[in-house]
Amino acid sequence: MHPFEFPLDLPGRGSRQRLQALHTQLRAAILDGRLKSGLRLPATRELAVALGLSRNTVVAAYERLLSEGYIEPRRGAGHFVAALGAPRTGTPVDGAGVAHRLAVPWRAAHVASPAAPALAYDFRLGSPDPGLFPFDVWRRLSMRAWRNAARTALGYDAPQGRRALREAIARHVAFARAVACGADDVVVTCGAQQAFDLLARVLVTPGRTVVAVEDPGYPPLRDAFAAAGARVVGVPVDAEGLQVERLPAQARVVYVTPSHQFPLGVTLSPQRRAALLDFARTHGATVIEDDYDSEFRYGQRPLEALQTLDRSGSVCYVGTFSKCLFPSLRLGYAVAPPWLRPALVRARQLADGHGDPVAQETLAAFIAEGHLARHVRRMRRVYAQRREQLLQALARHGRGRLDVWPSGAGLHLAATLPREREAARVAALAAREDIQLEALDGYALGRVPPNGLAFGYGRVEAADIDAAVRRLARLLD
Structure with missing residues (x-):
């Protein structure tokens, strides 16, 4: 041999x-x-x-x-x-000599490094608390899914996602967000980011399609559409959310985070929701509604989702389980209008065939048996306490230094700084003091980015928040 x-x-x-x-x-x-x-x-x-x-x-x-x-x-x-x-x-x-071999959007591609070890006071964005997740329940359901998989001889699966999970998601979003849909309307994806990538593939004509995004906003969405050949245009955000009156008339895709604007945290007002849907209907535009962390609401009745209000089939609703469960699960979904769904499913099939059937069956059981609802209720109480501690600490130690943006949902708050305090510099100095923060200007497209900081409270303990903000206030002095 x-x-x-x-x-x-x-x-x-x-x-x-x-x-x-x-x-x-x-x-x-x-x-x-x-x-x-x-x-x-x-x-x-x-x-x-x-x-x-x-x-x-x-x-x-x-x-x-x-x-x-x-x-x-x-x-x-x-x-x-x-x-x-x-x-x-x-x-x-x-490298410069062979750059022409790559498509233009990829010639300066930058791969994000894995997250550095967390600092003592961890205010990073988009990270739920993994220590409170019921892994014992998840392990039991996962083992059951594997046993069932062994009996049914796994083969190629449906690109739209397992029927059991699509039914569970439809019930979940109907209960949690009043999103009107059935299992056939749901396309399961590998996290929300894959949903954005698939939407970019099927909605963009390279060099022609104009995509309007919130500014500041979510960079990975912008990158996905730019890589598909779209012309991405930033639209300013204020205390009422996206300034709809400033949308370019030629925009054929509009991306919004109406329930909890990323990263400022504001809610899109009812008047602007109506105006946005009217714009989409009049101009034949598609609205991508990213509802990434609205399971966590504090003390106020949520406004209806754009998808619920839509009467013209203009809205594609995108959700994720990264914030309410854990990011490495990599499961998200899109609730797509009938005209969009076949193209989205075909794009998913061409991208990676289908997702992990065992993870999908596990999540389907986790939702159907009520574990997701119980976990969200528990975490809402935990995050509400941390949010209140953060608001009190910012009011106590940050008066005159940090002006908090209004926010009634999600896992983070944003606050602006005085003009003479450069946010990126403050974040760098805070890191030396073991405080992990993000500057808002990293999320901006415009020439005058917001000067402020974002405070995630998914991973920081409530007991540590006051000490961290007090230490930050000393830096600002």
Whole structure:
């Protein structure tokens, strides 16, 4: 049996070039990464038998590689490929010289690094508290889903998502947000971000489609549509949400976070909701309603979702379970109007076929058996306490320094700073004091970004909030 997964082309018996050929080809395999660092090479006797060589030939080849530093011996264990750094993949090429091979939006692509370890006072955005999730319940439901999967012989699944999960989502959003839909209206996605990517694929004609987004707003949505070839235009936000009167007439897609604007936290007013739906109907535009964390509401009746108010099939409602459960679950959904749904399902099929059926069955049971509703009720109380502590601390220590934007839902608050205090600089100084904050200008498209900070309270303990804000206030002084 050949000991390697790649062929070795050796001269026939009697040739004096067999040693040279073996050495050269093993060295090439090490250099180009086919034989990876740390891999144990076959014993000399074993390799000699497999290749029809004398053992002395193999020993001599190994000795050459050893003297050149390509392999290393380990007492009692044999020979191993040495660590040589990154494998060579061909002739080095200057990045600028091959940039034309990439589509324009990807030539300056930047991959976000994994999140750094959290600081002591963790006010990062979009992160729920993982320590309070009922993992014992999730584990039990997951094991049941796996047992059922083993009995039904898993094959390719439906790109629209498991029927049980779509039915559970339809019931959930009808109860929680009065969104009128059935299972057939729901398309399950790998998080809300995949929903945005699929919508960009089916709604954008490259170079022609104008997409209006909130400014400041959610950068990954902007990036998904820009990568699809759209012209992305920022529209200002104030205390009533998106300034609908400033929408460009040529906009054919409008993205909004009406329940809890990201990142300022304000709610889109009833008058502007009506005006936005009228704009969509008049101009033939599609509204993407991102309802990312409105399960958590505090002391006020929520306004109806745009999808509930829509009478012209203009709204695609997007939701996620990343905020009410945990982000690594990677399950979201879109409630799409009938004209949009077939294209969305086909795009999902072309993108990745379908999602994880076991995770979908687990979540379906988690919702159907009432665990999601119970967990949301519990976490709403926890987050309400943290939010109140944060508001009190900002009022107590931040008066004259931090002006809080009105917000009645979600997992974060935003506050503006005096003009002379640059938010990015304050956030950097806060990090040195073990306080993790985000500056609002990182979410802006416009030339005059908001000067302020965002405070997520999903991961910070209520008992730590006052001390953190007091320390921040000292920095501002």
